[in-house]
Amino acid sequence: MxxxxxxxxxxxxxxxxxxxxxxxxxxxxxxxxxxxxxxxxxxxxVCKRCGTCCTTGDPIKLREDDVRRIARHLRITPSRAMKRYAARRVSETGKSFLAMKHTRPCRFYDQSTKGCRIYEARPWSCRIFPFLxxxxxxxxxxxxxxxxxxxxxxxxxxxxxxxxxxxxxxxxxxxxxxxxxxxxxxxxxxxxxx
Ligand code: SF4
Ligand code: SF4
Known part of the structure; x- marks a missing residue:
C-alpha cells in the first residue's frame, strides 16, 4: 500500500x-x-459509507458506456437500461447531458447495507467522486x-x-x-x- x-x-x-x-x-x-x-x-x-452522496447527490451523471455496463451487469439490454435508469437533463448553461433518472436516493442505493447494488458497474461519476x-x-x-x-x-x-x-x-x-x-x-x- x-x-x-x-x-x-x-x-x-x-x-x-x-x-x-x-x-x-x-x-x-x-x-x-x-x-x-x-x-x-x-x-x-477512503469512503466512510455514510451514504450522503448516494442519497442526496443530483444529478448523477452518466456516460453512454456507463449505461452499457449497467445493462451488462443487470443482464438486460442497453436500450432497456437507458429507458429504466437514464434521462436527458439540461445544465444551467443549456447543455444536454445524460444522468440517472432516479436520485435522492439513487435507485441503486441499498439502505440496509449502506452500499451500492451495482458497485462493480457503478458509473464513472461515482468512481471519481469526490475529488475528480x-x-x-x-x-x-x-x-x-x-x-x-x-x-x-x-x-x-x-x-x-x-x-x-x-x-x-x-x-x-x-x-x-x-x-x-x-x-x-x-x-x-x-x-x-x-
Ligand atoms: S463518498 Fe459518499 S458515502 Fe463515501 S464518505 Fe463520501 S459522502 Fe459518504
Ligand atoms: S450508482 Fe451506486 S455509487 Fe453511484 S450514486 Fe447510485 S448507489 Fe451511489
Missing part, C-alpha cells in the same frame, strides 16, 4: 518544473497543479464538506506535505524524476477506469 508520505513525495515531484519543457513527457499529458492534487487526494480517499468530478474545471481542490472521506483525505495529504516540507524536502529539479512522477499519476487515473 502506498503511504501518504510516498504520495506527497510524488505530488511534489509531479508539480515541480511545471511549465518547463525539459520535464514534459510526450507520452503523458502534463496536468495542472490542482489536478495532481486532486489525484493525490483521490488516492488517499470537477476534474479540469477549477484551479483549486474542492473539499466536499458533506463527505467525511473527502475531509479526511485532504487532511491526511496536508499533514504529509507539511511534514515533508518541515524535513527540508522541496521537490526536484531532475526532469526524469518529474516525468516518472507524472506517469505515476497518469497510471493512477487509468486504474479508475472500469
Amino acid at each position: 502506498t503511504t501518504p508520505r510516498e504520495i506527497a513525495i510524488k505530488l511534489m515531484e509531479a508539480t515541480s518544473m511545471l511549465g518547463d519543457p525539459r520535464a514534459e513527457d510526450p507520452l503523458v499529458p502534463t496536468l495542472s497543479e490542482a489536478d495532481y492534487y486532486r489525484i493525490a487526494c483521490h488516492m488517499l480517499f 468530478g470537477i476534474y479540469g474545471s477549477e484551479d483549486a481542490v474542492k473539499v466536499h464538506t458533506s463527505c467525511p472521506g473527502s475531509i479526511e483525505a485532504v487532511k491526511t495529504l496536508t499533514e504529509a506535505l507539511i511534514e515533508l516540507k518541515e524535513s527540508g524536502y522541496m521537490g526536484t529539479d531532475d526532469p526524469d524524476a518529474v516525468r516518472r512522477a507524472r506517469r505515476w499519476f497518469d497510471d493512477a487515473l487509468l486504474r479508475l477506469s472500469p
Whole structure:
C-alpha cells in the first residue's frame, strides 16, 4: 500500500518544473497543479459509507458506456437500461447531458447495507467522486464538506506535505524524476477506469 508520505513525495515531484519543457513527457499529458492534487487526494480517499452522496447527490451523471455496463451487469439490454435508469437533463448553461433518472436516493442505493447494488458497474461519476468530478474545471481542490472521506483525505495529504516540507524536502529539479512522477499519476487515473 502506498503511504501518504510516498504520495506527497510524488505530488511534489509531479508539480515541480511545471511549465518547463525539459520535464514534459510526450507520452503523458502534463496536468495542472490542482489536478495532481486532486489525484493525490483521490488516492488517499477512503469512503466512510455514510451514504450522503448516494442519497442526496443530483444529478448523477452518466456516460453512454456507463449505461452499457449497467445493462451488462443487470443482464438486460442497453436500450432497456437507458429507458429504466437514464434521462436527458439540461445544465444551467443549456447543455444536454445524460444522468440517472432516479436520485435522492439513487435507485441503486441499498439502505440496509449502506452500499451500492451495482458497485462493480457503478458509473464513472461515482468512481471519481469526490475529488475528480470537477476534474479540469477549477484551479483549486474542492473539499466536499458533506463527505467525511473527502475531509479526511485532504487532511491526511496536508499533514504529509507539511511534514515533508518541515524535513527540508522541496521537490526536484531532475526532469526524469518529474516525468516518472507524472506517469505515476497518469497510471493512477487509468486504474479508475472500469
Ligand atoms: S459522502 Fe463520501 S464518505 Fe459518504 S458515502 Fe459518499 S463518498 Fe463515501
Ligand atoms: S450508482 Fe451506486 S455509487 Fe453511484 S450514486 Fe447510485 S448507489 Fe451511489
